Amino acid sequence: MRKSKFVSIYNDLSEKIHQKKIDAGALLPTENELCAQYQASRETIRKALAMLSRNGYIQKVQGKGSIVLDVSRQNFPISGLTSFRELAAHSKRQWTTNVHQVVLLKPDEHLKMVMNLQDGQTVWQVVRSRSTEGESVILDRDYLIQEVVPLLTADQCAHSLYDYIENELGLKIGFAKKEITVEPANEDDYHYLTMHEGTHVVVVRSLVYLENAQLFQYTESRHRADKFRFVDFARRDHM
Amino acid sequence: MRKSKFVSIYNDLSEKIHQKKIDAGALLPTENELCAQYQASRETIRKALAMLSRNGYIQKVQGKGSIVLDVSRQNFPISGLTSFRELAAHSKRQWTTNVHQVVLLKPDEHLKMVMNLQDGQTVWQVVRSRSTEGESVILDRDYLIQEVVPLLTADQCAHSLYDYIENELGLKIGFAKKEITVEPANEDDYHYLTMHEGTHVVVVRSLVYLENAQLFQYTESRHRADKFRFVDFARRDHM
DNA sequence: GAAAATTTGTACGTATGTATG
DNA sequence: CCATACATACGTACAAATTTT
Numbered sequence: 001m002r003k004s005k006f007v008s009i010y011n012d013l014s015e016k017i018h019q020k021k022i023d024a025g026a027l028l029p030t031e032n033e034l035c036a037q038y039q040a041s042r043e044t045i046r047k048a049l050a051m052l053s054r055n056g057y058i059q060k061v062q063g064k065g066s067i068v069l070d071v072s073r074q075n076f077p078i079s080g081l082t083s084f085r086e087l088a089a090h091s092k093r094q095w096t097t098n099v100h101q102v103v104l105l106k107p108d109e110h111l112k113m114v115m116n117l118q119d120g121q122t123v124w125q126v127v128r129s130r131s132t133e134g135e136s137v138i139l140d141r142d143y144l145i146q147e148v149v150p151l152l153t154a155d156q157c158a159h160s161l162y163d164y165i166e167n168e169l170g171l172k173i174g175f176a177k178k179e180i181t182v183e184p185a186n187e188d189d190y191h192y193l194t195m196h197e198g199t200h201v202v203v204v205r206s207l208v209y210l211e212n213a214q215l216f217q218y219t220e221s222r223h224r225a226d227k228f229r230f231v232d233f234a235r236r237d238h239m
Numbered sequence: 240m241r242k243s244k245f246v247s248i249y250n251d252l253s254e255k256i257h258q259k260k261i262d263a264g265a266l267l268p269t270e271n272e273l274c275a276q277y278q279a280s281r282e283t284i285r286k287a288l289a290m291l292s293r294n295g296y297i298q299k300v301q302g303k304g305s306i307v308l309d310v311s312r313q314n315f316p317i318s319g320l321t322s323f324r325e326l327a328a329h330s331k332r333q334w335t336t337n338v339h340q341v342v343l344l345k346p347d348e349h350l351k352m353v354m355n356l357q358d359g360q361t362v363w364q365v366v367r368s369r370s371t372e373g374e375s376v377i378l379d380r381d382y383l384i385q386e387v388v389p390l391l392t393a394d395q396c397a398h399s400l401y402d403y404i405e406n407e408l409g410l411k412i413g414f415a416k417k418e419i420t421v422e423p424a425n426e427d428d429y430h431y432l433t434m435h436e437g438t439h440v441v442v443v444r445s446l447v448y449l450e451n452a453q454l455f456q457y458t459e460s461r462h463r464a465d466k467f468r469f470v471d472f473a474r475r476d477h478m
Numbered sequence: 479g480a481a482a483a484t485t486t487g488t489a490c491g492t493a494t495g496t497a498t499g
Numbered sequence: 500c501c502a503t504a505c506a507t508a509c510g511t512a513c514a515a516a517t518t519t520t
Contacts, residue, residue, distance in 0.1 A: 004507060030485060041509040046486090051476070054293075059413055059452040062486045063516030067452045174298055178471040182421060182441060182464040200439060200464060202421060213298040213306045225421040225439060230469075232417040237290070243488060269504060280490040285505090301505045302498035482520070488513085496506070 009038050009048035017057050017071055024070035028058060056233035083162040084130065084140070093132045099157045100192065101127040104146060111143060115207075115218050122146045126157050127192075135194040137227040141220045148216040174211040180204050180230065193224055202228040245286035248277050252287065256296050256310055263309040267297060295472035322401040323369065323379070332371045338396045339431065340366040343385060350382060354446075354457050361385045365396050366431075374433040376466040380459045387455040413450040419443050419469065432463055441467040 003011075016022050029037065034045045049066055052058045058066040088095040103125050107117050115123070123143045130138035142161065144152070149165065156164045165171050185193075185201050193201070201222045208217040242250075255261050268276065273284045288305055291297045297305040327334040342364050346356050354362070362382045369377035381400065383391065388404065395403045404410050424432075424440050432440070440461045447456040 006507080032485080043510085044508060047507090049486095055476070056414070056416070059448070059450070060486070061451055061517080063484080063518075064451075065485065065517095069452065173475055175295070175472065175474040177295070178473060180419070180467075180469040180471070182439070182467055198439065200421070200437065209298070211298070212300055212303075213308065228419075228421055230419040232419070232471075233414065234417065235414040236412055237294070245488080271504080281505095282491085283489060286488090288505095299505070300498080301496070302503075304498095304504065480520100482518100484518070485516085487515070490511085491509105493509085494507085496504100498504080499502090 005038075005040055006044050006047035006051070009034075009040065009045065010051045012038075013048065013052060014055070014057055017052075017068055020072075022068050024068050024072070026068050027065040028068060030065060054235060056235075083160060084138075085160040085162065088130075096131050097158055098129045098131065098136070099126070099154045100129065101125060102152055102154050102157055107143070111218070115143065115145070115215060117145070124149060124152045126152070126161070128157060129192045131194075132227075135224075136192060137194065137224040139189060139192045139222040141222075143218045145216050148210070148214070171216070172211040174209050174213065176206050176208045178204060178206045182225065189222055193222070195224065198225050200225050244277075244279055245283045245290070248273075248279065248284065248287035249290045251277075252291060253294070253296055256291075256307055259311075261307050263307050263311070265307050266304040267307060269304060293474060295474075322399065323377075324399040324401065327369075335370045336397055337368045337370065337375070338365070338393045339368065340364060341391055341393050341396055346382070350457070354382065354384070354454060356384070363388060363391045365391070365400070367396060368431045370433075371466075374463075375431060376433065376463040378428060378431045378461040380461075382457045384455050387449070387453070410455070411450040413448050413452065415445050415447045417443060417445045421464065428461055432461070434463065437464050439464050 013022075013028070022028065028034070028049075031042055031045050031049070034040070034049075035042055038045065049058065049060065052066075053060055056069060057071055058068055060066050084097075104122055105125050107115065107121070107123050111117070111123070117123070123145055126140075126142040126144070128140045128142075129136045130140070144161075148171065149169065152164075156168075162173070166173065181203050182200050183203050185195060185199050189195060189201050202225050204219075204221040204223070206217075206219045206221070207215055208219065209215050252261075252267070261267065267273070267288075270281055270284050270288070273279070273288075274281050277284065288297065288299065291305075292299055295308060296310055297307055299305050323336075343361055344364050346354065346360070346362050350356070350362070356362070362384055365379075365381040365383070367379045367381075368375045369379070383400075387410065388408065391403075395407075401412070405412065420442050421439050422442050424434060424438050428434060428440050441464050443458075443460040443462070445456075445458045445460070446454055447458065448454050
């Protein structure tokens with residue numbers, strides 16, 4: 001068994017909820033019944049349920065049970081750490097990626113500060129745009145610390161950076177901090193994006209860290225405002 | 240003891256991290272040491288640590304320990320369910336709220352669909368704007384199901400809707416689904432907001448549910464684009 | 479309305495596996 | 500290889516909320 005038991009149970013239950021084998025509004029089997037079904041202890045079941053709860057699949061009510069939520073109109077949360085690849089896979093649109101630049105460079109002062117870089121550290125700069133229906137609507141500018149990612153080719157960037165980083169290099173991504181703002185479009189936006197109406201773009205700045213808490217990537221993702229949409233599921237903490 | 244033990248431990252540790260009694264980059268005491276310090280079992284400690292991890296305070300590394308993250312520049316996540324009141328409390332600015340409307344109404348077809356309302360159900364409509372430094376920059380339009388919130392006064396809306404709902408009515412909020420988009424400003428935006436440059440606003444639509452999974456509120460929050468900022472901490476799931 | 483049964487929430491203990499140093 | 504520290508899993512007991520009797 002590669003994965004842990006509670007993750008398998010989580011996957012199985014979330015699948016069933018997606019496939020509507022369990023209706024929204026209905027109750028899941030009780031924890032004890034699930035223990036029997038999956039041959040697991042109650043603690044293991046509860047870990048799987050906590051994960052379902054965090055991700056918006058169920059609502060737990062003490063003394064009652066776990067209510068299945070309507071996940072159909074949830075429209076794939078952009079929250080979490082889903083890469084563009086994963087996102088595009090869930091979307092109905094056809095997307096294409098254009099790689100404009102893959103270069104190794106010495107960071108300027110601003111980037112050194114943002115990424116908290118040491119003297120002598122170099123970074124890969126990757127500039128890509130994403131198009132759908134003949135229009136270029138997203139401009140991504142990634143900076144990756146070379147010590148972590150020694151080599152990078154345009155080919156890898158055209159496919160999926162995260163695939164390469166996680167599967168080829170074996171690095172594991174831990175967490176990210178994101179900030180979303182709206183800013184006036186700059187020269188590059190007008191150059192790389194298909195801008196018609198509107199002079200503003202949505203800017204998503206992310207700092208991405210590995211599992212050992214080491215920062216390894218900074219990304220500035222610029223979206224044509226009318227194509228931008230962010231969906232979030234938020235739970236009042238405690239538990 | 241009102242709160243559960245692991246929440247107390249979470250609060251204590253998060254406090255210490257905020258106050259820099261534990262430096263960013265340093266390791267927390269080991270789980271066993273924490274067991275001794277707090278006179279708790281390892282499982283209880285681990286629940287507190289999992290909560291710290293989810294909220295961006297620490298990064299757990301197997302075999303090593305729990306690394307304290309830099310929470311200083313984290314700038315209070317707008318993620319989660321923080322109400323405007325709580326948000327304003329964390330902000331350095333001075334905010335004022337203007338209540339423009341508090342009325343009971345029969346929902347139109349659109350609202351009935353969005354809120355999944357039954358025939359005969361009525362809703363409170365609350366329209367408020369938020370101002371800082373003499374400029375009105377946020378326009379909030381809340382719809383609350385009257386069966387859940389029987390009575391509503393302008394006074395309560397001027398103070399804090401959530402305070403009233405959670406503390407006075409004793410209702411507990413469970414979770415919310417949010418969607419963020421950028422849209423052209425409409426008549427009301429020009430009327431209620433101080434719009435200068437820019438013809439677009441950021442629209443945050445939220446469906447808010449109680450702990451028993453019952454929807455009770457729909458909110459459309461319209462922000463002047465140049466004053467909008469959304470900060471998020473995202474973790475790659477598993478655990 | 480009250481008591482009993484059911485179901486989830488919290489806490490503790492123990493054992494074993496896995497990653498780090 | 501070994502010690503340390505975190506990860507997973509099972510089991511038990513009791514508390515708190517809900518539903519049923």
